[in-house]
Amino acid sequence: MCLGVPGKVVAVDGLMATVDFWGVRKQIRLEVVDEAVHPGDYILNHVGYAIRRIPASEVEATLALYEELLKHAEREDDLMAADIRGEIAGAGDDR
Amino acid sequence: MTGSHGSFAELKFRDPVRARALSETLARLTNEIGRSPVSIMHVCGSHEQAIAKFGLRATLPRNLNVIMGPGCPVCITDVPEVDEGVALARQGVRIATYGDMVRVPGTVMSLADVQAEGGRVDVVYSVAQAVDLARQSTDPLVFFATGFETTAVATAAAVLGDPPSNFFVLSAHKYIPPVMEIVAEMPDTRVEGFLAAGHAATITGWGVFEPFVARHKLPVVVAGFEPLDILAGLVKLAELIRDGKPSVENMFPRCVTKEGNVRAQEHLWRVFRPIGGRWRGIAHVPNGNLRLRDEWAHLDARKQFDIDLNRLWDYAPPALVQDCICGDIMAGIKSPTDCALFGKECVPHSPVGACMVSSEGTCKIWHQYGGHPDLSPHRASVRGGGPDLGGSSVAVCAR
Numbered sequence: 322m323c324l325g326v327p328g329k330v331v332a333v334d335g336l337m338a339t340v341d342f343w344g345v346r347k348q349i350r351l352e353v354v355d356e357a358v359h360p361g362d363y364i365l366n367h368v369g370y371a372i373r374r375i376p377a378s379e380v381e382a383t384l385a386l387y388e389e390l391l392k393h394a395e396r397e398d399d400l401m402a403a404d405i406r407g408e409i410a411g412a413g414d415d416r
Numbered sequence: 417m418t419g420s421h422g423s424f425a426e427l428k429f430r431d432p433v434r435a436r437a438l439s440e441t442l443a444r445l446t447n448e449i450g451r452s453p454v455s456i457m458h459v460c461g462s463h464e465q466a467i468a469k470f471g472l473r474a475t476l477p478r479n480l481n482v483i484m485g486p487g488c489p490v491c492i493t494d495v496p497e498v499d500e501g502v503a504l505a506r507q508g509v510r511i512a513t514y515g516d517m518v519r520v521p522g523t524v525m526s527l528a529d530v531q532a533e534g535g536r537v538d539v540v541y542s543v544a545q546a547v548d549l550a551r552q553s554t555d556p557l558v559f560f561a562t563g564f565e566t567t568a569v570a571t572a573a574a575v576l577g578d579p580p581s582n583f584f585v586l587s588a589h590k591y592i593p594p595v596m597e598i599v600a601e602m603p604d605t606r607v608e609g610f611l612a613a614g615h616a617a618t619i620t621g622w623g624v625f626e627p628f629v630a631r632h633k634l635p636v637v638v639a640g641f642e643p644l645d646i647l648a649g650l651v652k653l654a655e656l657i658r659d660g661k662p663s664v665e666n667m668f669p670r671c672v673t674k675e676g677n678v679r680a681q682e683h684l685w686r687v688f689r690p691i692g693g694r695w696r697g698i699a700h701v702p703n704g705n706l707r708l709r710d711e712w713a714h715l716d717a718r719k720q721f722d723i724d725l726n727r728l729w730d731y732a733p734p735a736l737v738q739d740c741i742c743g744d745i746m747a748g749i750k751s752p753t754d755c756a757l758f759g760k761e762c763v764p765h766s767p768v769g770a771c772m773v774s775s776e777g778t779c780k781i782w783h784q785y786g787g788h789p790d791l792s793p794h795r796a797s798v799r800g801g802g803p804d805l806g807g808s809s810v811a812v813c814a815r
Binding site: 350352367368370372376378379382399400403404407408410412 | 544566615785
């Protein structure tokens with residue numbers, strides 16, 4: 322539940338950002354992120370809220386970890402993969 | 417190649433050389449501490465998932481005991497808190513909550529049971545979805561808010577975001593730092609160091625652990641979720657324990673700073689105040705519960721509804737619950753395999769206790785991935801798929 326999931330900011334509209342998670346676009350709220358977020362940035366999403374802007378130097382390593390977690394989830398009910406998918410589902414649908 | 421403990425497993429790491437080096441360093445440091453076993457506690461369901469999923473315990477030295485403490489937010493939600501949600505739902509109030517909470521047993525029933533008898537219970541992935549549901553109707557909707565500070569920040573943002581007047585919050589949010597104090601003082605646990613969860617510390621900052629370290633003379637290391645991050649965190653903890661140097665070390669600098677996310681903290685403390693309360697299976701935890709401040713009484717479900725718990729007591733509690741040792745497991749005193757119900761009467765599709773319900777519960781994690789992998793030559797794999805992190809493979813010395 323506290324794992325969160327990283328995604329790439331596509332557009333920002335006030336306190337709402339359109340964020341791409343491996344091709345799935347979601348609306349993420351920006352009320353509690355403590356740095357300005359711009360298109361092209363990566364954020365860590367937890368239950369529909371960006372809790373951190375991921376520094377550019379850390380994006381690659383962060384994405385690699387999640388890709389491993391998702392890629393090797395052969396079982397449909399793999400707990401970590403399910404939590405990550407839940408975090409993506411937690412965001413508002415792209416409108 | 418043969419190892420000192422005689423058996424091997426093929427464990428796959430993204431950086432097998434580094435994994436091996438860390439594993440060897442950890443074994444050396446643990447031996448140098450000179451006590452057995454050395455117990456380290458982590459307080460994060462995602463850490464336990466990673467440890468179990470990748471079979472990390474098989475790479476740990478025999479004399480190092482890594483245990484999961486009260487790190488599953490669904491599990492530590494206390495029975496009376498579930499009862500409040502259940503009572504409200506049975507009184508006809510619409511409830512929205514996170515998925516795992518629905519199946520957690522209260523004293524006599526779960527929210528899923530209320531749903532089955534016609535109650536209105538909605539599963540949401542985010543508090544924002546609960547606010548949207550409230551907007552679509554004039555009926556009152558209570559968001560049963562669970563989770564640690566990381567999740568409470570989102571609830572706080574929703575409260576501050578001008579929700580509709582039919583939206584209410586039943587807060588069962590918990591705050592992690594105070595419970596570490598309780599566990600550190602438990603005589604049966606004998607924890608010598610804590611591995612702190614990276615993403616909770618993203619919010620609070622690692623500085624939040626400094627008073628704890630000063631009081632209890634126990635080291636705290638903040639670690640990420642990659643198996644190598646966890647190994648590196650354990651190595652740092654073993655080093656601090658060996659040197660008798662209680663301090664806070666941040667091994668997850670790509671996400672965690674000393675101050676944390678100050679803006680998120682401002683949201684959190686504007687909406688919530690910490691008060692003492694029980695955590696399921698643990699104890700009364702001073703300042704461990706997050707409750708809405710009086711300023712938000714107009715959307716506090718406890719103040720706006722007459723929650724009638726007495727009517728629940730007409731039912732007899734299910735007998736098996738008395739044999740559930742979820743509390744001792746979360747206190748780090750026992751393991752799932754110590755429980756007579758584990759994998760027998762208590763399985764994920766029919767859980768007896770909260771630890772088998774949540775994806776972050778120790779019992780459910782061990783049931784899926786295996787807690788201590790069986791690495792005998794005939795069965796060099798863990799139940800549920802085996803350690804698998806891609807990349808090239810490395811033979812590691814197993815217990």
